[in-house]
Amino acid sequence: MNDTAVNLNKIIRARNNSELDKYKILLIDSDQEFNKLYNLLISSVTRYFLLDTYEDVGKAIRSIKRYKPDLIIIDPNPDNFASEIQKIRKIMPKVKIVINTNHIDGDFIQEVFSFDVSGFISKSSGPREFLNSIELILQGKYHIGDNVAQALIKSLNKDHNSPLTFREKEVLEQLASGMTYMSISKNLKISVATVKTHLNHVYWKLNAQNKSDALTIARQKKYI
Numbered sequence: 001m002n003d004t005a006v007n008l009n010k011i012i013r014a015r016n017n018s019e020l021d022k023y024k025i026l027l028i029d030s031d032q033e034f035n036k037l038y039n040l041l042i043s044s045v046t047r048y049f050l051l052d053t054y055e056d057v058g059k060a061i062r063s064i065k066r067y068k069p070d071l072i073i074i075d076p077n078p079d080n081f082a083s084e085i086q087k088i089r090k091i092m093p094k095v096k097i098v099i100n101t102n103h104i105d106g107d108f109i110q111e112v113f114s115f116d117v118s119g120f121i122s123k124s125s126g127p128r129e130f131l132n133s134i135e136l137i138l139q140g141k142y143h144i145g146d147n148v149a150q151a152l153i154k155s156l157n158k159d160h161n162s163p164l165t166f167r168e169k170e171v172l173e174q175l176a177s178g179m180t181y182m183s184i185s186k187n188l189k190i191s192v193a194t195v196k197t198h199l200n201h202v203y204w205k206l207n208a209q210n211k212s213d214a215l216t217i218a219r220q221k222k223y224i
Contacts, residue, residue: 022049023138026069029100030055030189034123038073041127042134057084064091071138075101075123078108078166085115096137100130102187104147105170106155122147162223163205171198173224176215
């Protein structure tokens, strides 16, 4: 039996066992390790029912149409998150959407909330904070995690006329936090070569000679 058949049978059994009284949750994340973790967390709460996990919105569309989840948890691609959320909204205009990601940037957070998402959680949040956030959102409240709130406050002091793109700022901020090229690559799901390319663009835009020079200039000008 293939995975699709297994998932459909799982949902059918749930319906036959009165699982309709539970909150139906659907998870969209390309990181399979996180999917396994969140599957365990969500399944640990008796009034939650995890419909399934998907790598991207395109693969989740069929289940969204058919099973009408109460909550969709998604780690969107910062480069095309708008189209991803719009695809979901086209099917279910009022569904609660929670962003769960490592992309914690004040500008990105503000832009995401312009699409009427219900919450924004950092993947660095612990299991208890994750589940508490989900519960508040299912109760109809808007919620952001502590790390997200800090990023928003920090963004108020930034120069929003920065010449840097969102991705360039994201790479530079993670470099400023002490992360290596390899760790930035894994965190942002891009190659090490792409990380270096973004930084080369930063050096050129800031007229910086090296990493230390770029960080000093960016901080002085409040670009990060």
